[in-house]
Amino acid sequence: MIKKFGPGLLVTAAFIGPGSIATASAAGANFGFVLLWALLFSLIATIVLQEMAARLGLVSGEGLSQALRTTFKNPLLSRLAVILVVAAIGVGNAAYEAGNISGASLGLQSLGLAACALVGANCRVFGSLWRDLND
Secondary structure: OHHHOOOHHHHHHHHOOHHHHHHHHHHHHHHOOOOHHHHHHHHHHHHHHHHHHHHHHHHHOOOHHHHHHHHOOOHHHHHHHHHHHHHHHHHHHHHHHHHHHHHHHHHHHHHOHHHHHHHHHHHHHHHHHHHHHHO
16 A cells, blocks of 8 residues: 555655754744745745756656756866755755754653654664565
8 A cells, every 4th residue: 555655755755854843833933924925935946946857857758867967068067066065965964864863852751761662663663664665
């Protein structure tokens, strides 16, 4: 049953992590509705960027890496574009995961040592279960 969902289930679970909840709760408690404009701006920017990526894929039949490869004929520019994309993905991912790890650690710290042991045991059990389901 779980194989039918594919990687979308994992991406959904990872997208709304403890860092997202911790930072959103802290921002809401500190600033109220003052930052609502940022939510609207990020929503519009996400829609525009996703639409552009979908249009690129539909029109050219290429993904971002293939489009960069065919657009930049100069090897130096091509390598610089690849380095820029990899750096942007790496920095963005590192910042996102740092927020998730800090949010999880704040949550576990508030629950105490027993919660840390329980989370570790759950990770071990569900990791084994996931491995068994995918074999």
